[in-house]
Amino acid sequence: MKRRLFIKYIFSCGASLICGDFITSYAQASNDIYSTANKNILKDIKIIDAHSHPDQFYSKFPYRIDKSSTLKSIKALRMNASSFDAVGDRVSRSRGNLSGSELEYTITQLKRVKKLEEDGDVKIVYKASDIPEKINQGMPTGAILGIEGGDCLQGDLKNLDYFHQFGVRKLSLVHYTINELGDIMTSRPKHKGLTSFGRKTAERMENIGMVIDVTHAHPLMLKDIVEVTAKPIIASHAVPSPVSNPSDHKSKMVRRMRSWDGMEMVAKTGGVVCTLPLAYSFEQHRRETFQDWAREILKMKKRLGIEHVGLGTDGGGMLPRLIKGYSDVRDLTKLAVAMQEVGLSRSDIAAYMGGNFFRVLRECIG
Numbered sequence: 001m002k003r004r005l006f007i008k009y010i011f012s013c014g015a016s017l018i019c020g021d022f023i024t025s026y027a028q029a030s031n032d033i034y035s036t037a038n039k040n041i042l043k044d045i046k047i048i049d050a051h052s053h054p055d056q057f058y059s060k061f062p063y064r065i066d067k068s069s070t071l072k073s074i075k076a077l078r079m080n081a082s083s084f085d086a087v088g089d090r091v092s093r094s095r096g097n098l099s100g101s102e103l104e105y106t107i108t109q110l111k112r113v114k115k116l117e118e119d120g121d122v123k124i125v126y127k128a129s130d131i132p133e134k135i136n137q138g139m140p141t142g143a144i145l146g147i148e149g150g151d152c153l154q155g156d157l158k159n160l161d162y163f164h165q166f167g168v169r170k171l172s173l174v175h176y177t178i179n180e181l182g183d184i185m186t187s188r189p190k191h192k193g194l195t196s197f198g199r200k201t202a203e204r205m206e207n208i209g210m211v212i213d214v215t216h217a218h219p220l221m222l223k224d225i226v227e228v229t230a231k232p233i234i235a236s237h238a239v240p241s242p243v244s245n246p247s248d249h250k251s252k253m254v255r256r257m258r259s260w261d262g263m264e265m266v267a268k269t270g271g272v273v274c275t276l277p278l279a280y281s282f283e284q285h286r287r288e289t290f291q292d293w294a295r296e297i298l299k300m301k302k303r304l305g306i307e308h309v310g311l312g313t314d315g316g317g318m319l320p321r322l323i324k325g326y327s328d329v330r331d332l333t334k335l336a337v338a339m340q341e342v343g344l345s346r347s348d349i350a351a352y353m354g355g356n357f358f359r360v361l362r363e364c365i366g
Contacts, residue, residue, distance in 0.1 A: 041336045041349075042077070048131065048354035048361075049074075049082040049329065050274040051146070051215070051236035053316030057112045058087045062318070068277075069315020071121055071141070073328040078135040080354060081125055081142025082329075083236070083312075084113045088149030089175045103159055106152035110166060113143055124167050128362040144361070146213070146236075149175030155197055157204055164208050169365045171205060172213035172236065173198060174221070183218035185247060186255045194224035202228045209365045214266065215312075219247050222262055232270035232360045235263070237312035239278055240296060242285040253280060253320075260303060267308035270363070272356045273300065274312030277331075279321040289324050294338035297352060306348050310356045 052069045056062045067073075074082050086109035091098045098105055116122045122143035125131055131142040145168045153159045163171070173181040173194075181198035183189040194202070202225055205212055212233045214222050225233060241257035249255055263273045275296065279288045286292060300309045315329060325334060336349050344352075 041340070042333055042353065044134075045336075045346075045350045046131075046133070046354040046358060047077065047079045047332070048142075048144075048311070048357050049079065049313050049315065050234060050272070050310055050357045051085055051148075051213075051276075051312035051314055051317075052082050053085055053087075053314075054082055056316045057084060057116075058090065058109050058316075064318050066316050066318045068319070068322065068326070068328045069313060070328065071116070073330050074141050075135070077330050077332065079141055079329065080133070080135055081131045081144055082315075083144045083146045083170060084122075085146040085148045085170075085172075085236075086110050086152075087175065088147045088152035088171075089177050089179070092151065092177055101154065102152040103154050106147060106163075107166075110145060110147075110163075110168070113145060114167075117143065125169065125361075126167060127366050128358060131358065131361075144169055146170035146172075146211075148172050148213075148215075149177070149179070150181045150198075150201060151175070151177060151179045153180070153201065155180045157200060160201060160204055160210075161208065164210060168210070169361070170211040170213055170234075170236070172215045172217075173201065173225075174216050174218075176216070182221040182224070184216050185218050186252050187218075189218050189220055191221075193218070193220040194228065199224070199228055206231050206364070211360060211364045216256075219259065219262055222265060226265045226269055229269055231364050232272070233266055234271050234310070234312075234357070234360055235266050235273045237276045237314040237317075238263070238273050239275060239280075239287070240273075240300065251282065254282070263300070263304060263308075267304045270308075270360075272308055272310040272360055273304065274310040274357065275300075276312055276314045276319070277323040277326045277335075278314075278319050279323050287323075290326070290334050290338035291342065293323055293335055294342045294344065297339060297348075298342050298344055301344070301348065306344075306351050307356055307359075309352055311353055 054069045086106050088106050091102050123140040125142045125144045150173045174184045178190050182194045213236045215236050238258045241259050246254045246257045
């Protein structure tokens with residue numbers, strides 16, 4: 001393709017171009033055509049981000065700017081819907097910089113998304129059918145309200161009902177702190193799994209129509225959730241671990257990864273494990289390029305089934321490193337190209353980019 005483009009461009013340039021200008025012009029033309037090809041590769045494919053913090057709406061003054069998910073880039077990609085995940089343990093993690101309760105501050109975050117809806121920028125998703133089939137220019141994107149960390153429930157199921165009435169359709173039970181619901185991946189377990197309140201919360205979520213997100217949950221907690229649930233669950237932003245038992249690894253980064261046994265538990269519920277553009281390098285293990293990411297998806301297809309693999313970028317979540325060449329969600333087109341290059345089909349790409357998560361939404365929230 002590039003050779004044909006080069007020959008074609010030679011004839012269109014004319015002999016008057018000097019060498020330096022020619023090379024610069026050719027490179028620009030090549031990039032433009034490649035960008036067009038990238039845009040077309042996701043045409044008519046439903047794109048739904050299972051976990052994101054667009055424009056870092058969870059904080060007015062984040063300590064680091066992260067523009068990997070913005071309304072501008074979401075709309076440029078014509079993403080059908082994105083999760084808008086409030087952070088449920090912001091107060092405790094602020095080291096005294098935020099006042100009030102976790103409940104109050106989480107409501108404050110969610111009200112910012114409501115304001116976006118009032119301004120016509122987003123359309124809050126209450127049912128799966130609220131997600132637009134196609135996003136045309138000027139249309140609001142779908143906003144799936146979520147919460148990362150059940151600390152904001154403050155041990156009261158009435159608060160869960162309140163959030164559901166507000167429009168929240170997805171909750172990860174834990175985030176960075178061990179709470180009333182259970183244990184986290186990066187700390188030694190205190191509860192040895194799901195607590196009594198955690199069980200009641202999971203059961204109530206299924207009854208009222210919410211997706212259970214097991215991201216950050218300790219393996220023992222994940223096991224208990226799988227035993228409790230009758231509907232699909234998700235790991236909204238995960239990385240498959242290259243070691244067999246990540247929870248015992250000395251590296252905190254590795255403990256954040258999900259074992260294959262854990263991912264298989266999610267898949268057995270009919271759920272989806274969503275992967276993100278996190279780059280890492282340790283020992284002999286490398287996850288740094290779009291090709292690495294695509295090969296990982298191919299491996300997950302072979303071990304879990306493509307119907308159990310999805311997208312959750314954690315955009316706005318201040319990931320320590322991003323896949324080389326990934327700046328924001330518009331670069332998902334590059335991932336789609338890499339997926340094709342490693343042998344994944346267009347139907348695989350569609351399943352990964354949003355089809356699988358849409359199925360879970362339909363089963364869980366209606």
